[in-house]
Amino acid sequence: MIQLADRVNRISPSMTFAISSQAKALRSQGVDVCDFSVGEPDFVTPAAIRDAAKDALDSGKTKYTATAGLPELRTQIAEKLQGENALPYQPDQVLVTAGGKQALFNTLLSLVNPGDEVLIPRPAWVTYPEIVNLIGATPIFLETDETTDFKVTAQQVEAATNARTHALILNTPVNPTGAVYSKAELQALAEVIVSHGIVVVADEIYEKLIYDDLEHVSIGSLGEDIFNLTVTCNGFSKAYAATGWRLGYAAGPVPIIKAATALQSHSTSGANTFAQYGALAALTGSEDPVTEMRGIFERRRDLVVASLREIPGLSCTIPCGAFYVFPNISAFHLDSMSFCARLLDEAHVATVPGIAFGADTNIRLSYATDAETLKEGLARLHSFTASL
Numbered sequence: 001m002i003q004l005a006d007r008v009n010r011i012s013p014s015m016t017f018a019i020s021s022q023a024k025a026l027r028s029q030g031v032d033v034c035d036f037s038v039g040e041p042d043f044v045t046p047a048a049i050r051d052a053a054k055d056a057l058d059s060g061k062t063k064y065t066a067t068a069g070l071p072e073l074r075t076q077i078a079e080k081l082q083g084e085n086a087l088p089y090q091p092d093q094v095l096v097t098a099g100g101k102q103a104l105f106n107t108l109l110s111l112v113n114p115g116d117e118v119l120i121p122r123p124a125w126v127t128y129p130e131i132v133n134l135i136g137a138t139p140i141f142l143e144t145d146e147t148t149d150f151k152v153t154a155q156q157v158e159a160a161t162n163a164r165t166h167a168l169i170l171n172t173p174v175n176p177t178g179a180v181y182s183k184a185e186l187q188a189l190a191e192v193i194v195s196h197g198i199v200v201v202a203d204e205i206y207e208k209l210i211y212d213d214l215e216h217v218s219i220g221s222l223g224e225d226i227f228n229l230t231v232t233c234n235g236f237s238k239a240y241a242a243t244g245w246r247l248g249y250a251a252g253p254v255p256i257i258k259a260a261t262a263l264q265s266h267s268t269s270g271a272n273t274f275a276q277y278g279a280l281a282a283l284t285g286s287e288d289p290v291t292e293m294r295g296i297f298e299r300r301r302d303l304v305v306a307s308l309r310e311i312p313g314l315s316c317t318i319p320c321g322a323f324y325v326f327p328n329i330s331a332f333h334l335d336s337m338s339f340c341a342r343l344l345d346e347a348h349v350a351t352v353p354g355i356a357f358g359a360d361t362n363i364r365l366s367y368a369t370d371a372e373t374l375k376e377g378l379a380r381l382h383s384f385t386a387s388l
């Protein structure tokens, strides 16, 4: 028998990918599935970005770039972070990666030692604890629920921090809850982080998908001390409907970015070259396609929340960002796995059990799908819950 390394025995496959594969398999058997499991925009990447990548390919931009990314892209990302996020990063503080996921991987691998503790507010995106487990460090979960709008407080961070605490992973807008942290909430968190000198890994990948005229605030923008303790991770997947391009970035203190670049030089060697030219066009071109997509997501969110609230027994906070809703199903006395399995089997609606994110009383629905599918799937969910 082949023996696998301990490190992979510490992790499990992404449950969100598993559910969407199951939904795809059912569909290929001819079953009409309403798939609310996916975490990717249903739009095609805007034409100007696709054209720039095609031009790059046609003009022979097919060789490696520098490991840390095209210099002009690093400059442009630094300018974006300065101008839009009030984060005074310089180009040498930016690493271009193969997706936001690799930005997080490279950052955490560069920072965290086995035995360290990493604070993770929960419900949390599936990948955070797995990266920490892979490193042999310990994820320390800070539990949140509907009563605090799924947001962690400064008091929780204070209470959980000890000599082994090395980092906090802070995601806003949050996958899976859609929660968005306000400036005041971030300021309170920043004070605790600075007082203990821990690093904050800020995952801002959903920053452009924010509703109700709320403003995205980057925690690193709240003063020099917190800036020097922050690594900001972001990417092109969600804002530019570019999940398949595999492009993201990390920006942070030079020693961390240097270490992460060295790591990258021995793993992927860098992000795809012609995709990076597309990213350059994304940052220098018109923001209209992003604004348009954001508007469509907001209308869908309103539709989904209104429909969910008509279902007796379901309760749902209003998500102010990303493209997920996270209704509470505890009134149905089923754990989230059983609820989602039966919903898929009996009503052909694919959703993700909240347990994947550490919340067994909830399920996650993604509204990154067209309005017709949303209406049909919500009607099925309504009938399904009535049958329980």
Ligand SMILES: Cc1ncc(COP(=O)(O)O)c(C=O)c1O
Binding pocket: 039, 098, 099, 100, 101, 102, 125, 171, 175, 203, 205, 234, 235, 236, 237, 243, 246, 247, 248
């Ligand atoms: C919270 C969060 N961070 C990061 C990512 C990584 O996205 P990508 O690797 O496609 O850039 C995702 C994708 O689902 C996500 O939900």
